Amino acid sequence: MFDPQHWRSQFPILNRKVRGNALVYLDNAATTQKPLTVLNAERHYYEHCNANIHRGVHALSQEASEAFEASREKVRVFLGAQAVEEIVFTRGATEAINLVAQTWGRVNIRAGDEILVSAMEHHANIVPWQMLCEITGARLRVIPMDDRGVLQLDQLDRVLTERTRLVGVTLVSNALGTVNPISEIISRAHAVGAKVLVDGAQAVAHMSVNVCQLNCDFFVFSGHKLYGPTGIGVLYGKQEWLKSMPPYQGGGDMILQVSFEKTVYNQIPYKFEAGTPHISGAIGLGAAIDFVSTVGLDDIAEHEDGLLKEATALAESFGNLRIIGTAPGKASILSFVMEGIHPHDIGTILDSRGIAIRTGHHCAMPVMDYFCLPATARASFALYNTRDEVKALFLALRYVEKMFRG
């Protein structure tokens, strides 16, 4: 039996008080808290083997390089990738998408081509493609969704055509919680010759992913939404594509040989990792992957589904509260609005009781526009959340209502 209390003890921050109340942290879709193993891994690196990686002949550099590359291997196993060369460290999912847009995109996208994204993408999976379209004269198109927040795959043929070069789609919507049927999207995209980039930022902490089974061309995620540090993320790309792509940024580590006449670029993945990387972050991410694997993603998913079901039931019976995102398949996220009460006010009042939720557009303004809302309130669950915390949330929402309605 999964016991969240057992794992809570691994997260020191969960002991703190906020405005005199025990912290109830329900903003996990924005970022998760970090377990001791992650904190200790970063600390251990700085205390025992801090050195710049690669090419160093001294002991510290070798140890740091080994720890850094060991994390890359952990990411490979975590994603089910075939080769460790397919794992590129980035600052996060956002940088990983920009990397693909600016390298693969600049070589492969021309005027008249189309890039297809879904109606529920995070700005990070919209804006890089818009920027690419501006440069190349390509066109951005959108897979529509319905009012439950389900992608309308019966409309896919209308927007997925032989002109589509790339489909960018999120596995889990950060604003709605919808789990998208990406296997079907990937196979249909491949059928017209388009590549697929999957945004896994919101997914990897809640479900196991296997990039080979998915057969996606690119997959991105951020460490900090997976109980790891901020500032570190991953781009997975099929070897064939990564090899054919030009470098992203120029600098150290991404080169084999430099003269003022010509530079020979390094092999993948180093070709895409210019400059000293976030070494401690990568090591922390490795520890986060170990942690999640120890807890078990299947158990985590089952526990979070239980919390989401309980929260959904309480929301449905609340009155004057509307859930935004009612897809049959959801992960960890409850987005909602309350009649006549702005989400921002909800957020402030919950905060006064130590409850942290997110309010706003969740970096998905097109989703807000679709539902004709300026913002929603969003509670999102992680492995350390409990049923008591879900109850505390709805008790506090009653208080919000009392304040506003008298």
Next chain:
Amino acid sequence: MSELRDLYQEVIFDHNRHPRNFGPFPEANRHADGFNALCGDKLSLNLLVKDGVIQEARFEGSGCAISTASASLMTEALKGRTEGEVTSLFEGFYHMVKGEPYEIELGKLAVLAGVSEFPARVKCATLAWHTLNAALQQTDQPVSTE
């Protein structure tokens, strides 16, 4: 919890439920749009200014209780004031919501003093005022609180 009550005073709820000077204003001769990127709030402000004096101010848009009440209270406070008076009013108001000392008499606007305990909400309270600045300067660009 008392900080929360200081923020959400009854006057604020009243102006949120029944915003004053709310609605279209085709006779206006100054206009600006404001946008709070933090929470997606949008505000459209229309003014009728004659000989440097604000005759009438009306707003439209959607926002949280703090930004709606602030806009409503602001439009009430503007009538009959010169542009110069309005500038010092904004300065005083801004210092108040930032929790800094101010000298000017703010009248009813003082109910928003509780915002100073909630730094994340300063932008909500000042959105209407930033938009007012833009309207008086007649900039075409929508203002944001960033």
